[in-house]
Amino acid sequence: MSTTENPTGHESTQDQAPEHFEDPGLPYHRPRRADVDPKAANKAERQVAALFGLSILGTILAIGAYFTIDMTEEIDSIRFANMMIGLGIFLAMMGIGLGAIHWAKTLMRDHEMVEERHELRSSDEGREGAIQNLKDGVEDSGLGGTSRRGLLKGSLITAVALAPLSLLVPQLGNMGADWNTSKFAHTMWRQGMRLTRDPDGTPIKAADVTIGSAFHVIPDGLNELESHMLEEKAKAVVLLIRLDPRDLKIQEGREDWSFDGIVAYSKICTHVGCPVALYEQQTHHLLCPCHQSTFDVADGAKVVFGPAKRPLPQLPIAVDDEGYIVAQSDFHEPIGPSYWSRLKDTSDGLSNDTEGGH
Amino acid sequence: MHSLARHRYHRAAPVVLVLLLLGLIAGIAAAVSTASSAEAATSADDVAEGEKLFAANCASCHGLDAEGQDGVAPSLVGVGAAAVDFQVGTGRMPMQASGPQAPAKPVQFGEEQISQLAAYVASLGAGPAIPTAEQVDPELGDAANGMELFRTNCAMCHGSVGGGGALTQGKFAPSLWETTPTHIYEAMLVGPQSMPVFNDANITPEGKRDIIAYIEAQDAGSPGGLRLGAIGPVAEGLWGWLVALGLIIASTVWIGARSS
Numbered sequence: 048m049s050t051t052e053n054p055t056g057h058e059s060t061q062d063q064a065p066e067h068f069e070d071p072g073l074p075y076h077r078p079r080r081a082d083v084d085p086k087a088a089n090k091a092e093r094q095v096a097a098l099f100g101l102s103i104l105g106t107i108l109a110i111g112a113y114f115t116i117d118m119t120e121e122i123d124s125i126r127f128a129n130m131m132i133g134l135g136i137f138l139a140m141m142g143i144g145l146g147a148i149h150w151a152k153t154l155m156r157d158h159e160m161v162e163e164r165h166e167l168r169s170s171d172e173g174r175e176g177a178i179q180n181l182k183d184g185v186e187d188s189g190l191g192g193t194s195r196r197g198l199l200k201g202s203l204i205t206a207v208a209l210a211p212l213s214l215l216v217p218q219l220g221n222m223g224a225d226w227n228t229s230k231f232a233h234t235m236w237r238q239g240m241r242l243t244r245d246p247d248g249t250p251i252k253a254a255d256v257t258i259g260s261a262f263h264v265i266p267d268g269l270n271e272l273e274s275h276m277l278e279e280k281a282k283a284v285v286l287l288i289r290l291d292p293r294d295l296k297i298q299e300g301r302e303d304w305s306f307d308g309i310v311a312y313s314k315i316c317t318h319v320g321c322p323v324a325l326y327e328q329q330t331h332h333l334l335c336p337c338h339q340s341t342f343d344v345a346d347g348a349k350v351v352f353g354p355a356k357r358p359l360p361q362l363p364i365a366v367d368d369e370g371y372i373v374a375q376s377d378f379h380e381p382i383g384p385s386y387w388s389r390l391k392d393t394s395d396g397l398s399n400d401t402e403g404g405h
Numbered sequence: 406m407h408s409l410a411r412h413r414y415h416r417a418a419p420v421v422l423v424l425l426l427l428g429l430i431a432g433i434a435a436a437v438s439t440a441s442s443a444e445a446a447t448s449a450d451d452v453a454e455g456e457k458l459f460a461a462n463c464a465s466c467h468g469l470d471a472e473g474q475d476g477v478a479p480s481l482v483g484v485g486a487a488a489v490d491f492q493v494g495t496g497r498m499p500m501q502a503s504g505p506q507a508p509a510k511p512v513q514f515g516e517e518q519i520s521q522l523a524a525y526v527a528s529l530g531a532g533p534a535i536p537t538a539e540q541v542d543p544e545l546g547d548a549a550n551g552m553e554l555f556r557t558n559c560a561m562c563h564g565s566v567g568g569g570g571a572l573t574q575g576k577f578a579p580s581l582w583e584t585t586p587t588h589i590y591e592a593m594l595v596g597p598q599s600m601p602v603f604n605d606a607n608i609t610p611e612g613k614r615d616i617i618a619y620i621e622a623q624d625a626g627s628p629g630g631l632r633l634g635a636i637g638p639v640a641e642g643l644w645g646w647l648v649a650l651g652l653i654i655a656s657t658v659w660i661g662a663r664s665s
Contacts, residue, residue, distance in 0.1 A: 079664050122625040130630065152664040244607070245557050255606030259596045262607055263557050288601070324561040327572060327599035334573050336561060341573055352573070 073159045081153045091153035098146030105138025228388050232381035234283040236374045241267040250371045256309050259328045262287040284314040285362050290345055298347040304363040311362040312348045315383040318355040423655040430647055455525025462499050471529055485532020486523035491591035493519050505575030506598050533594045540610055541586035546618025555616050567620045568635030586617045
């Protein structure tokens, strides 16, 4: 504000911006109704008191609701009690807030005030004092320049350098200390392993899978795993679908991977790994709920829409002597989204897949 | 002369606008309703009557012999009475107009006519029958087991509590809250339209009843207050952004405004 002492001195020509603007000063002070009319002031006072009264009622409501509403196991009663207690707390808090602001706005002084901003820079003495304090501290510790306290200096630096290891070592250790990414490429599926229902793990007969059926499948024995059950499930889940064999386009090199129109595809999206399970039986489309990638189950689960880049990996299936559906092998390519050495993992003997071009 | 525009600087204008906005949102949220129908009992004597009804109401698409027409309507041979009771009993059939899917609408036939149609279609080839009252009684089901089955087999399309959800190209999985237990059972059995079939070998009759018990349990409401259709973060986000932010903005305007 003090820089505008010469408000009109820098009026310049019309096409140049002025160097300074005129300080418009404070607006004209307009008295409020409550300032000039005692009736209005009384009214405002009653309003504030009413708002505080509302808050008191809210408190009573909340406490009353807590003691009187009988919360049984019925969800309705729990919701009603929560609603009433919440409403009471809302009124109790809001009433105080509204009342206080209304009080300040209508009844407290409303003179405009100007508070000059002080200079940000400290005084010269203050600055010198602060620097001197730092110098004195370094001098006092004996770390600066002279090697009077060599032991302290060395041990401090060592301690500071080592301390982060206390965080980093357990963190990195918990990552598994295992950088073998080929694990990502394998699932539980083995030759002859039965396909079973999720979640109860009962085996599925080929005759059970009627046309248009969709079975959500886990590998046999998954529920009995002692450890890493969820990790294995997340990799191995499969959707088993039977199409009319006339609709099914058999993929080259996969002639014996399906059984009489029954196909099994990984449920893990090749985009970022959401479970793809929204199967539309009329269009044979399989939709991923996360980013709308759509796969055509009748045509090798190829991508027909959305951000996924690869078809869903197919699980080769067969039927065993008792009529149950079994896997012929593991998936022939890593399931799920891309990662840095996916193709390397695929090529090191895991796969004899002929699908490389997709 | 007091035109509306002159009032826009009135001190109550922000409050009025926020109230109007809140009213609009509440109106949209409330405007949801679906029709449902009573369950029909079948009788094998009605085949002849059903055939007449079929010829008059269904044959233009499904063909006089009910074998369907390519690209128009599927064959009804072997779909069973359950399919007819579901499709006609929820008003989906007869279809009003071709579109991505046939939505539920007011039922076009009486209970007796539906059972006659069902008897006729069932006579064309063996198919799933309409379930008995005991098979669909939610009282006899285990809602906890139903939840597990529902989450595995149904929740990806119908939402975790059966609120429904979107599919591709205009198709959608409908909300299940207004659907009768019999129709839910029949839908699992026959796999209408986009829905896959969940036959008794996949989900046992007891499992189906458990699922019905789980869906019926949702009628008790949600303990957390408004469900907003239970369709997930989009509805909840809209509510939070418009209602909660609207209230915050209204409070801010009021706090900052000069008292008169």
